[in-house]
Amino acid sequence: MRVLFVPHANKAHLHIMTPLAWALRTAGHDVRVASQPEIADAIIASGFVPVEVGRTRTEMPAFYPGVRPGETPPVVMAPGERQEMPLQQDFPRDNPLEKLSRASWGFALFSTDEMIADLIALIDSWRPDLVVWDSMVYAAPAAATVCGVPHARMMMGPDGITQLRRAARDEGDPLRDWLDRVLGGYGARFDEDVATGHFTIDPMPPWQYQPDGLHLVPVRHIAVNPPARIPDWLREEQQRPRICLTLGESHRNGRGTEAPAADLLDAVSGLDAEVIATFNAKQLATIPVLPDNVRVVDFVPLAMLLPSCAAIVHHGGAGTFATAVEHAVPQLIIPGTHWGFQWWGPLAHANGLQQQGAGRFVADADHLTSEALAEDLTRVLKDPSFKANAERLRTQVAGLPTPNDLVPALHRLVDQYRDVAAARAGRPS
The missing domain is CATH 3.40.50.2000 (Glycogen Phosphorylase B;)
Known part of the structure; x- marks a missing residue:
């Protein structure tokens, strides 16, 4: 198989993906890693040749005018008072659309128009069998959808975005609206798998919070550190x-x-x-x-x-x-x-x-x-x-499956979703 990994431009996120990328590579598969330029050196240090896509974007996009990160003032605690632990499952109970709007500022920041176009060109020319994408980088599923390639989301923590989207379903969905506009520009359309992957690779422990009803494929997290000497x-x-x-x-x-x-x-x-x-x-x-x-x-x-x-x-x-x-x-x-x-x-x-x-x-x-x-x-x-x-x-x-254990399962999942992805894009499988 040919497998394209698309991490967020953050070394810590790249390191979570690296063991699975190497498991595929040492099993004889062709692997490439594509990301924005900031982590090119880290990709090289991980043993892969980077494919740079897009450029660095520093301005904050506003999906709803006036909504930007940092505007909510901190709660003032009384002297000596301790904060009670908030619970992830409680957050959508009040104003989920407002919270989703505040959480969504990174969608286009991490997935610029240039990055999406570059990924489409890369996927069209290289024709990977599978795209594995960082759960914060929606440029990858958008490009894979346009090109008719199966894609898998890889989690970097809990799926708070899906949690919020479900809670705000009747009020609006800025992620869906944005992706629908992006895909429409390429003659494609939004479907739920663009937001959650054809399946989701989850390296977090089984007791970590995740919404119900997702196609989760567990894998054991293997620590990866940058090159360093032991003091x-x-x-x-x-x-x-x-x-x-x-x-x-x-x-x-x-x-x-x-x-x-x-x-x-x-x-x-x-x-x-x-x-x-x-x-x-x-x-x-x-x-x-x-x-x-x-x-x-x-x-x-x-x-x-x-x-x-x-x-x-x-x-x-x-x-x-x-x-x-x-x-x-x-x-x-x-x-x-x-x-x-x-x-x-x-x-x-x-x-x-x-x-x-x-x-x-x-x-x-x-x-x-x-x-x-x-x-x-x-x-x-x-x-x-x-x-x-x-x-x-x-x-x-x-006791979770290792990245090596996961490789045969990925074969089966690619076979399962190949025709579905191709049909969505109107291309032969």
């Missing part, structure tokens, strides 16, 4: 429990939606633990003095670091979350600001971990206090049930 201190004998403190790749540029580094470091300063903080210079710019128990490193492979950790504090990104599950490390999750991140996965990850007894939702970034984080860290480090439950979850995910 000498990681080989040394530990004297105290170790905590990893990271905000991942997504928050290294200080966009104002992340938890403040000062609050995070203040929370860990009084703990009898060694804290490894993967912060860069920009994140540390406002920190005059580091706590004595904190070691700052710009980057260290989580797959190498986490086996030595008693806990990890992080932003809830899919790669960090799944890697910590794989290594049975209790997790404390601090998503970005509530208005910006409720749909992109961190809260659903926190919901699942807390319900399974393997972690804690601390607070959204705009509700965080250092006292709340210190309290939760102390609880997780002292209560052995968190580690025991994390071990249980590791055993569960170890």
Whole structure:
């Protein structure tokens, strides 16, 4: 088979796709990876030759005039008050169309007109048997639909967009409206599989939130890290429990939606633990003095670091979350600001971990206090049930099909959907 992977222009998303791409490649299939230019070097580092499609787009498209990310003010908490954990399944109950409109700002940002045109040209010339697309990049299913090629969505977290679209069904659907306009320009039409794939490859644990009724194909998450050397201190004998403190790749540029580094470091300063903080210079710019128990490193492979950790504090990104599950490390999750991140996965990850007894939702970034984080860290480090439950979850995910196991299933699914995709586009299969 020929298989085209289309990740979002984010290294963490590429790394979630890479094991399946290599499973197909080592099984003898032809694999290409196409994305916007920002991650060309990361694609090369992953072992593939990048196909650059589209260009970088920085302006924020507005599907509804005046609706842009960041406009919803944070909820003001009373002194000493702790935020209750929101639940993913509760979000659509009030004003789902408004929430969908706010969540939809990235549709065209991540799938520009130029990217769609470039993908159509690539698919038409190379004729892949399957397109595997990042669940945030709708350019790929649009192009695959125009060209009559089966396509599979690959999740990077919970399917909050489908959750919202179903809740807002009678009021409107900005994703459908946008895709219908895009496809109409190429003589095609929208159908539900353009939004959800002919099937959905899901590398998240089975207890992770997903809407009912989808054709889900589970696969085990395999951690992939950028090329790096293991630091000498990681080989040394530990004297105290170790905590990893990271905000991942997504928050290294200080966009104002992340938890403040000062609050995070203040929370860990009084703990009898060694804290490894993967912060860069920009994140540390406002920190005059580091706590004595904190070691700052710009980057260290989580797959190498986490086996030595008693806990990890992080932003809830899919790669960090799944890697910590794989290594049975209790997790404390601090998503970005509530208005910006409720749909992109961190809260659903926190919901699942807390319900399974393997972690804690601390607070959204705009509700965080250092006292709340210190309290939760102390609880997780002292209560052995968190580690025991994390071990249980590791055993569960170890039983999922590996990317290698999935390859024969992909053969069958391509055969199943080939005629359907070709007929939709009016092309011979």
